[in-house]
Amino acid sequence: MKKIFYIKILITLLLLIILGGLIVHYQHHPYMLITFVLMTAGLISYQLMILKNALNHSILIVEAIGNEDLSFLNSKNYQQFNGTYQYRLEKIQHSFSKIKKDSIRQEKYLDWIIENQDVGICTYDENGHVLHVNSSFKDKINLSIFTHTNQLFTKTFLTKELIEKSFNQNTLELENSNLVLKARQLVREDQTVFLLTLQDISNELEEKEHLSYSKLIRVLTHEIMNGMTPIISLSDSMLMTMTDEEHEPVSFENLNQKVINTNVKSLKVINSQAEGLMNFINIYRSISKLPTPKMKEVNVDNFIQEELNSFDEVIHKYNIHTEMINVNNSEIYHYFDPTLIHQCVHNIIKNAIEAMTNVNNSKLTIEFEKKEQLVIHIINNGPMIPEEELKHIFVPFFTTKNTGNGIGLALCKQIARVHKGNLKVESEGNKTCFTLKI
Template sequence: MHFNWKSSVLPRVAFLAASIFLFTLFAFSRGNWLYALLFLAVSTYQIKLLIDYLDRSNENIASFLDSIQFDDLSYSFKTESDDPSVRKLHQELNEAMLKLRNSRREKDSEFLFFKNIVMHVGIGLIVFKEDGNIEIFNSAARKLLKVKRPEKLNDLLVVGESLVHAIQKLKTGGRELVRLKIGEEFLQLSVYAIELTLRGENVKLISIQNIQSELEEKEMEAWQNLVRVLTHEIMNSVTPISSLAAIVEEELAPYVNDGNNQPLSKEQLGDIHLSLQTISKRSDGLIHFVKEFRSLTSIQKPKLAQLNVRSLLEELILLHKRDLADRNIQLIISVYPEDLTITADKNMVEQVLINLLRNAMQAFDDQENRTIEIKASVNEKSRPIISVKDNGTGIEPEAMEKIFIPFFTTKKSGSGIGLSLSRQLMRQHQGTLTVNSTVGVGTEFFMRF
């Protein structure tokens, strides 16, 4: 059914026009004022009827719009009018109101459905407005933080100021680890934020997960890997030291007795001297190893400044220009946008780039086409990324899991701390260092700030 206002208004307008025409005819052409007054009265009455009809229609439409504005979709219009056009308009408005009620019912059902999902999902979820009023605080968040239904964000200060501070400062895509003690339990909370617009208002969705057990598992795995590497490296030095010390002791034992006054032979002295030299070298190597290990545990906080990425990479090229030429390696650099900047400690970022570039330079066998490409850009979250890519031999899958473990190395002359140190330096910048590699194709490292 479709309401046609023309079928109701046009006859009234036509009848009004005819009445005005007849009034004009009798009043001015024929001078019959009796008929003229009659048709004037009829015209006036028609004008009143038309105005009343339009007023009723406007009132009905206004009532319909008010019902929508004030969410009163239960309102209905009477369809018992004697005027078929009014009856038809009311039927159309009732049908539109019914469709709106059904649409509202479906949306409310969907909202309740998703709200139930949010309330019972296993991850702690908090939704709050810009003024700090909490809209959603699901059951997982209540169990995790051990609080009842808070109304404002500041109500969570009893849980921990560090948590509230992290929630307030995080932007879309931001993530932070927060350590809390709730009761007798220590929690490592992974806090993630997304900013949304809900019903015309800006809100922030916070997800909270306790990753204490996962961290403990990873920490144990990291310690096991580290102890394994440390044991290997220390034993490589201590075993020959112990063995050579035993040999020297065995050579000297007969000569320390009171009854033996014979001097050592030249050959014996030579063997002892060689053993002591070897012991000294292995001891120096062990001291160097300890110093390198200490460097991993004494990283200072970064001194942040705005750095132009193009200038940073050009300094890197200048530093390695000759070495690249000697190795016949082509270095390609691209920066987009050209004025890309990062907030970082220059010395630390330079150290990471130098480590990655040197690794890339050592990734080639006897191939003729040697290319290293350094790209700087921003990702979909407007965060800077610097990648270092080579077309070298690639990294074996079994080694991929270990390359960031301190002192693990696949090179004969490598110390094994470069990548581990680089990852720690990136973490100091709240960033990440990751790698993709395919054997026979090449390797690409990603510095994400």
């Protein structure tokens, strides 16, 4: 094929040379000159047509390659190309084929990874059509077939409001379940894609619960051992003074006043330690068994103001600036147990004031707003709470104070829980914020 192509070119050049010579030779003979000029023009036109066809074939092949259509390799037009061009086109074909196979392999690999994730994953387009969803997501929403987001709103616990809220907050803990919903908006080429993920955090919650129990057990063991050690020591000493070598009780005649006085002192210490342990147990029972909240509608603005008023004396004493911020800019009413929430808020404010006793320009801010829940932020500008203390701050009986039993914040946490809410703390720089949600 290649040799024939070059022979054709050589013959064409020879013919053009011959025709050129003839035109020069017969330039004074009009008829002969016109004849040879027409022959030359015809030959050049023929060659131009061949080049045009070859160019058209090349353009078609380039377009086919651009469209990933390699069927031209079996066409007659392809056979017209010489071996060099065929070899190069076949290399392109092999490259495209390899890229396509690698792409399919990669896509299947990614599909396999997504399908085998415990996290539920779903993507959908602007019209709500599901582009991809794994089995974990369908299991969590209890749908075997899921093709459009309308199914979420009509057949599952995921409402349109929850989806919109998750896009605003990025991460949303779903009530009455151990699921966390996350939402993202992605742009893929010229298409907007929405991503939803559902994650079961039961294991994480169990791990936290286990850690909480471990911390509590350590604290309980520490307190009980501290209480029991002097009781055991003193009771052993009393037994030694009240029994003989054979561990039999000594007679009354063998007891002197000194022994009696010593034993009485020991009994007083034992009694005091026993009372302390009993008080400790009662305190623990008060945390673990809170009464059922007696819910009533409360004016939150008045409630917060009354809490601040109860600290007027100490606020004036330490020259603490206070600020109350109602984010809603209108009176807020909410249902909760005012007695229990008073105990919680009062304790947090008390701790905040104690943290600012040695702070210049001390400030206490209470900011509150009502969304789905009532959210109260109690902020002080006292010293930052060390990270190690933050980890244990809600553990019962954990305290860094010389006085106090370390149950205040643990009790506040329980009060928030019985109101189906939570209590969190953040401390950074000269700002510590307790956030109560109920």
